[in-house]
Amino acid sequence: MAYDPILFSIPEAFESRRLLIRAPILDDGIKVNEAIRESIDDLLPWMPWAKTMPTPEESEANIRKARLKFLERSDMRLLILLKENGKLIGSSGLHNIDWKVRRFEIGYWVRSSFGGQGYITEAVEAITNFAIHELQANRVEIRCDSKNIRSYRVAERLGFTLEGIIRNEELSVDGSLRDTMVFSKVRGVEF
Template sequence: MIPILLDVPLQLETERLILRAPYQTGDGHIVNEAIRDSIHELRAWLPFAQELPSVEETEINLRNAHINFLKRDSFRYLIFHKDSNDFIGTTSLQSIEWKIPKCEIGYWINTRFSGNGYMTEAVKELTNLGLNYIKFKRIEIRCESTNFKSRSIPENLGFVLEGTLRNDDLSADGSKLTDTCFYSKIK
């Protein structure tokens, strides 16, 4: 397989959601607004949320994500509600190793939409894309052991907890060592 020649859909659809690649001008504004709305929750888990980014910084991040999508280095999707068109969060196939082939799924949600199963629905669709369309042999989800909301997603989707690596990473703010749970689904 030659990754650059792989046709990866720019949009995915589930029962309630539309997942689309971040390539539309102005996406930075809506994503930045969601970061702003969710900064207190995101700050606990994500290094990028330690400082509130500007709209311009978010726009640059999304344009770089689009470049990475085109290069087949990662596949980030913005998640929107089908009916309301509200921006819900992001999910991506990242840390891709084409020789194996395998990847990792990452995600974050706008706090006002958490608790409705949207992220589980989006990650399920992305897992399907990865295993059945792109033909990855392994998909991993890694998260801090104390992030129970994040852990519930792979657990609800039948990923296997392969183990917990103790003192594996730094907390999002860099202040302490944390344990990382490794989940996987294989083909």
């Protein structure tokens, strides 16, 4: 199989029971900005990009860059929307991609008013299945701060294996050293 990912035909949208999960498109910036504005206090402890609230224009520029990266297959941001009304409730994606190994890392955040309702678990399960079936993943990872209980509970609920905790692996948002939990699913073992 060719390894030039630009040649891969990859669906830009797929669904789960309640969600539409899709690549970013032009003018998504305002929706993302609204979700960040509502959720900034919850995002700040975990997301380095949440240190300052972006302007709507900055969010749109970010979405357009994410669109380009999706098209070139270097990073695959995915937006999470409710099927029933199209409301943006979070963001996820496949990051730190290694196409030769077919390794993908899933990251995610949820809009504050939609937290605790199982949407992220549902989205991550759908994205994992997308990576396995559409992208022929050999390895899917979730990495998170060991203090981010809600994040690592998603990995546990979905049957990801905790491979280990990398101690003092990087700086957390507040500048202190953080331990990173590494969860995975690998072909031939979990799927």
